[in-house]
Amino acid sequence: MLLLINAILIFWISTVGVQAFSYCVFPKINHGIIYGKEYDEKPSLITVGEIYYYSCEYNFTSPSRSFWTRIICTEEGWSPTPKCLRLCFFPSVENGHSASSGQTHLEGDTVQIICDVGYSLPGNSDTISCLEDGWSSPPKCSSTKSTQYCGPPPSISNGDITSFPLSVYPPGSTVQYRCQSFYELRGSIDVICRNGQWSEPPKCIDAxxxxxxxxxxxxxxxxxxxxxxxxxxxxxxxxxxxxxxxxxxxxxxxxxxxxxxxxxxxxxxx
Missing domain, CATH: 2.10.70.10 (Complement Module, domain 1)
Structure with a gap:
């Protein structure tokens, strides 16, 4: 009797297991479009064995880089897993060079850049990566020596700088701000010229x-x-x-x- 009950339980569990994986959820692919047997219908559940095709938007591609990629619903899910990856074209490097110049890379790829002497990438890194929205930073090496001058300091409402304004300021210059009577200054009183840009000026809060x-x-x-x-x-x-x-x-x-x-x-x- 116990053997019979065990056999029934094993059969029931195995049946439930098959049913649990007998469908695939209709795929939603970022930057991709699904095509199947019924172009106008998008059922929520797909039967195992059914075949669909998908394509990717401009500047995106499937892992196989095919224009139309075939996917099939299996008991383990969609095979292969449908996804669209970013294509990043790598141009020449300004003030540097890379073996990847002129090549197109896939999302997730990392490219090494060698900057000329006296130049570097942002954060002193030597690589940039292809991300979903493009390169992690432009392939441009900037001078490590700041030679960029700033124009007049930014103006603020209900306040001004404490010194006579100049048309050009050398790198590292500092100006100070003050508010009109009864206005409260918020932020740093000092604003500094760095790489041709002034740091954030303070605000004068209304009285x-x-x-x-x-x-x-x-x-x-x-x-x-x-x-x-x-x-x-x-x-x-x-x-x-x-x-x-x-x-x-x-x-x-x-x-x-x-x-x-x-x-x-x-x-x-x-």
């Missing part, structure tokens, strides 16, 4: 403008009546009081507000 119209509308006034300025820096607090005979709509703490990048919420008194 908060205190509106007398909004204060009258909300029945409030400045707590310190001797303050005549109507501008507040980012990060500073502004304190208000209710005009007599009005009272704060919420807690008294709400009459103290923070200026944040040119904005704050006016408290309200009823």
């Amino acid at each position: 908060c403008i205190i509106s007398e119209g909004n204060m009258n509308k909300n029945n409030i006034q400045l707590r310190n009546k001797d303050i005549k300025k109507l501008y507040v820096k980012t990060g500073d607090f502004v304190e208000f009081d209710c005009k007599w005979p009005h009272r704060a709509k919420t807690s008294m703490q709400s009459l103290r507000v923070l200026c944040h990048e040119g904005k704050f919420e006016y408290p309200m008194c009823e």
Whole structure:
């Protein structure tokens, strides 16, 4: 009896195993197009034994480099595995040379580049790779000595450099920025000329403008009546009081507000 039960279980398991691999999922290929027996229909499941063909977009190819690649649904899945790989044409190297010049490489290939004396690839590497979106970096060797000059420093809103601007700056030059009154400087105060480009300039964050119209509308006034300025820096607090005979709509703490990048919420008194 036990032998019979074991035989039935083995048969059931083997049957389930065959059924689990009796179909293939309709393939989705990046940069590829599928063609089968029914061109207008794309079933979700494909029966084992069915044959399809696929082609790749321009600048992509199958591993076999065939224009039409044949794939068949097997119990182990699609054979061969359908995929489209990037084709990367390697031109001549600027300020260097490579044995791959004039050749076309496949996605995943790595090419060695020898730069002329005094030149190098970005990051002092000696190779570049063919990736899905093209070469990892241009096949160009750049001078290791910075001889590129910069033009005038970039302008910023509500701020300027502290020195007289020049039309040309030598490599390594530094200029400093400052913001107009009540504007908050964010970023590095120093900007440096490197390889013909200025580093990122700082930003001048807006000040908060205190509106007398909004204060009258909300029945409030400045707590310190001797303050005549109507501008507040980012990060500073502004304190208000209710005009007599009005009272704060919420807690008294709400009459103290923070200026944040040119904005704050006016408290309200009823």
